[in-house]
Amino acid sequence: MTALSRIEEQAVARASASPMLARTRAWAAVNSGTGNIAGLDAMAGMLADAFAALPGTVRLIEPAAAERVAADGTVAAVAHGQHLHVSVRPDAARRLLLTGHMDTVYPADHPFQTLTDRADGTINGPGVADMKGGLAVMLAALEAVEAARCPIGYDVIINSDEETGSFSSAALIAEAARGKLAALTYEPALPDGTLAGARGGTGNFSIVVRGRAAHAGRNPQDGRNAIVAAAALALALDAAKGPRLSVNPARIDGGGPNNVVPDLAVLRVNFRPADADEIARARTTIDTAVAAVAAAHDVRIDVHGTFNRPPKPIDAGAARLFDLVRQVGGDLDLPIAWRDTGGVCDGNNIAAAGTPVIDTMGVRGGAIHSADEFLIVESLAERAALSAVTILRLAENGL
Template identity: 40%
Template structure:
């Protein structure tokens, strides 16, 4: 590709990226997600020559393009963490080679790279592209869809943004989410506190017990707390949310058993444990072969050495790896600031990462 061709390709990518970013797609606003799906479908249709299936599950709009028997799965999402109206404070801009705007890094640039990579192929045969609409809130409606789509392809390439310095993500921790509810008994805190069963005190015991379950790379973190009704009443109810991150499936199973083995300490209280595993871990063994391939292809393209990272955050790539599909993640934008005010994309990296994805697809098909 000549310099002029590269400049023109980058300009076209930025035009598509602007179109996607200007259509805000806050995960919790299902109407906004539906509008975004239409825009993503239109951009994709321009490059792929055909529109996607619209898959609406419990009100959430997902998109899927399928071209023949699946050999390669490309996976992304079009929802973002940014509430509607964020464009007013975080407007789309491209200044000094840096693109900014809500969702630009996580992960609308990855979608643009995907469409442009596919447009450059001689044939789309063997490719499936799935773009979900609820990744940022745990993929509650799309998890089964992802798992079903991932059974069969030889590889899944996840177009989430890269790690620091453009590193590909070869490992992701699995996640589990729990709520520990404590049921006690109310009583007047001044007149007869001894007749109550203090859910707050019991919750304190449980928070310490929960935190002690974590070990090594496994984190078990009490998060959102609530309890009590009035200042002068022994609390009859208290609860804590628990965030779990694990690097191995065996650890996820151990933590789940330990959570359900919790027992009350304060007489008269009762525990209710809700939740469980949300995403299995993406273990590095599921990415090793594909990362080696990516390194070889990057060298041939003159992109320089690739680096890799294992990260604590989960993605839909956890689901593909969980059903046995070799998975390489973090192939999307190079930049930083996911979920933060300084979210940005390095524009000059867009063509190279697009070329790498195209080469990976061709190699695996």
């Protein structure tokens, strides 16, 4: 650490001394799968207590309405947990957004519920990397920045539904992102510290196909087979995939007894567009394929879904933010590199609001979304230092 100011050195020491590991253990011990509302309520309360150490207003925000298409084609509201919003110095000249999520992909009945310390300096446990360790890093960095009497303002949003698309928190995040100098999101970096650069977008659709039931032996000609129509639609959509648009027809729900022509099917399909032009192409593909299949099979088709994560390019503002983080990393003897990825997160939505963002400022770890998920313990201190110094330099010099 050869180029740090005295204030920065003190912030690094303060951040590194934070009880991040203890916090991570305590938070990871609480199951907060996206659908576990009781667990999310407990998690939100713990986070609200912890983030109350910051000199701002801490609020728990009710989730916006969201819905889901069931296997029987009905559309129903889906419950989500509360979201945490912390606002510090809202009138400051320079303001940042820091985001993370409290939910995990492990439901309350998942067998992966415990933490295991490994001899290689890692911890295996649900959410330790994605992203309860990242939340501990965020808080440690902000506490160090506050100890330095830094005048920067910021909002913190920790949502409860990131793992399922942030449908009940997207508007909250978009509003918080507007007008901010930059944003930092605490998804995990790769085990070697590599950050996510540009990201493609994603869209998830449930397409309900309604045909007509009939006896499969006596009068099949009177039926309209929804399963066959859904399969034809899946093939038509799949044909649109290319180097910059991934299309994944993932599931068809529906059908019944072998002697009944099925009158209902629900096709689930995921799109991964590389840019806005591919979103437009995908939308046209959906509209064209739906019209053609509906006409050819004499069925009714209703499309539910949206492109909920826009692509995240590295524009000029994001490039400057990456350069700043790389410089800070160099001063901390932490090599910083990044690469494009096909994954998505709330960073996509923040970038779409026009705010430069780095969305992998969390711990180093890996095997996320599996029972092998792990956190590299030594990365807690290094990543908290990286965030603290980055925030101090944004406060001093802007972007």
